[in-house]
Amino acid sequence: MFSTEIAMDAPVRDGLMLAGGSVLLALIWFVFRRTSVGTRVLSCYMWIDTAANFVIIPLTIFGVGRFLTQLFDVLQYAEFANLTVTITQLALYVTISIGLGRIVEVWISVAHADDVSDGHLPQLLRLILYGLCVIGGLAVFLTMNGYRPTELYLSTGVLAAILAFATQQTLGDFFAGLTLSLESPFKLEDWIMLEDGTEGRVIDINWRTTRLRQWDNATLVVPNSVLAKTRIRNLHDRNHKYSPWYMIRISADYDPRAIKVLLLEAALRCKRSVPGALPTIRLTDATQSPYSYMVWVHFPNYQAMFAGREELFREIHNALKDAGLQVAVDLQEVRYARATHSPMEPPNVLMALKSLDFAAFLTDEDLGKIAAMSERSFFEAGSVILNEGEQADQMQIISTGVVEVSVSSNTGRRHHVEELNPGQYFGLAAMLTNEPAAMQYLARTDVSIIRVNVDCLRHVVSGRDGITEQFAQLVQHRRQRAEDAKTYVQDSGQAITFQDLVRRVDRVFRGGTR
Known part of the structure; x- marks a missing residue:
């Protein structure tokens, strides 16, 4: 009978065993990846997941395709058998090319860990990487089946020209994003400030836009072509020290050396600054009254600067107040008599x-x-x-x-x-x-x-x-x-x-x- 003939056919039986084994292996791997143990292991060793997917997925496609091909041959459906072979080959080439792309992504993530976030490249680079891999896999498939890729390019040239004209703004954003990704003026998790004062943390870079998370937790979507044309100030991420300076103006009637001592002691009391990084105090302008003093401090990162700056200003206020001083304001005055000032005395x-x-x-x-x-x-x-x-x-x-x-x-x-x-x-x-x-x-x-x-x-x-x-x-x-x-300790005897x-x-x- 029909079922007996199929069951007794050795190629069908071998194909069934190959397909069943590969599908079973894929199911076991799928379940393992979703267990708590598998999640912990694969989060620490990305190469294991990449290598396993590179082997198991093509093997499963090959096993199922081989079984279906043998089955259609036994049933004497030659057209379906040939179609199955073609689809299996196409799926194998595309899957293997995507697996190669994943290997390249993991290599970049490991070799340049400081420039990627969460083990993944920005979306734009991933799109370009996997797009090139898929195109390469299709080109190999066409070549292996007797097609010349140049014929495909010529037949689609007119259509490509029309699409390029219709989507020139989108293409401009795409190539601007590609330029930003290659030059890397910033990376994911960096804080950036645009020329107009807009600032935010970079949370995504895709093929058309860059997304910034602002202080109010709103998301700002900026076209890549706009970023490519504007001046960007990179404030970096939480692992980058931020060292601002602040200008303090104080009356010229007081000794600059005593003022520098007061400002230094105030800056040293700032607990939010980087330990071991001493602040710097400089008299920057003594050509006009009031004098200008620079207070240069170091904070762990840009985000920590806001709380640290408040503490610094509070300590400067207290130091000047205890000394009977205050920050000079912009005033224009006419003096008819010499003003009296309480002399500054050194610490008692x-x-x-x-x-x-x-x-x-x-x-x-x-x-x-x-x-x-x-x-x-x-x-x-x-x-x-x-x-x-x-x-x-x-x-x-x-x-x-x-x-x-x-x-x-x-x-x-x-x-x-x-x-x-x-x-x-x-x-x-x-x-x-x-x-x-x-x-x-x-x-x-x-x-x-x-x-x-x-x-x-x-x-x-x-x-x-x-x-x-x-x-x-x-x-x-x-x-x-x-x-x-x-x-x-030098030996001093007993x-x-x-x-x-x-x-x-x-x-x-x-x-x-x-």
């Missing part, structure tokens, strides 16, 4: 002493005596204030500016430890123990120092019971911090115990040899 020494940790051991009268006997020094940026290994007979309190602390390794290379800001001090341990300084102290910015020598402390604390041990505990704590930070520190500090306060 007594207030600086009260903020130190050892102030808890002393009275306000003691701190006042120390303040009266202290001295001031100024160091320009880059100057070494205290060298590692140098003897110190003075404690140094930072009044303004930033001091960098570093130590040297046994190879002679310097290692950054920390930065000291206004209100912190150094040199106390070296002064009270007669030991060389354990670290180097370098002025990162212009620095104003309050110097307190050992005679000041000796004059104040001599004869006090228990104060020696309190200072010794403080010195021990600071020495331990220094030893923990150093990469190596380790110094707490009792040794007590005796040394007591000898200093009594006026003995240090």
Whole structure:
């Protein structure tokens, strides 16, 4: 009978087994891709998904086509058999060409991970890539079946000319998008600002338009031809540091150096700036009143700039207000008498002493005596204030500016430890123990120092019971911090115990040899 003849035909049976096996393999792969395990694996290893699709899909098409061809041959439907062969060949060529396009896409995504988003190219580049692959597959199919692709080009030339004339604006957008994709003035997830002030985050680049997501969460669709003709400012993505500067105008009646100190301290208090990237303060215009000062700061990215800028302006306002100043406004005035201005005084020494940790051991009268006997020094940026290994007979309190602390390794290379800001001090341990300084102290910015020598402390604390041990505990704590930070410590023989520190500090306060 009919069914028996088919079942006994070996080619049909082999084709059925091939088709069934390939379809079963495709179903297993389809189910695996949608499981939680498959999703996690394929999201980490895109090559597995690409290679599997490149093999399984053409194999399934070949198996099903082979089975149908054998079946139509047995049923003696030669026309259907030939049509099945042709369709199978066409599907194989197109599928393989698309698979090659996917391999190229994954390679670009892996090799240029910073320029793509979510493992995919922009839509425009994907359209061009897969379009070229499909055209190539069709060309190979026509060539293998005895057709000349040039004949197809000639027969469709007139139609192509008519379509090009009718869609010249659309083609202009297409080629403009192609140019933007090749030059890459921006990529997905970048924030861009157009010449007219429009700004937004790039969420898609397709064959005709570029889509921007604006701050109000609205989507702005810009034709590629418009983008190609306008000036674009790329503000980059969340991984790109953004470093704006702001101009502050303050009256010319005040000392520029004091103003720079105030602005620097205000910028240093800005917690939203990039850690370790010091702000820069410059007097940019002193040719007219008010003077103009530039405050240059660094934020993690463009989006973080808005909150950071608010914090910076708030700190500048507070710093100027505490100093009795305000930002100058644009006014035209006629002066008939010289205006009086409150003189700007440097930070109060007594207030600086009260903020130190050892102030808890002393009275306000003691701190006042120390303040009266202290001295001031100024160091320009880059100057070494205290060298590692140098003897110190003075404690140094930072009044303004930033001091960098570093130590040297046994190879002679310097290692950054920390930065000291206004209100912190150094040199106390070296002064009270007669030991060389354990670290180097370098002025990162212009620095104003309050110097307190050992005679000041000796004059104040001599004869006090228990104060020696309190200072010794403080010195021990600071020495331990220094030893923990150093990469190596020069061998000084027997380790110094707490009792040794007590005796040394007591000898200093009594006026003995240090």
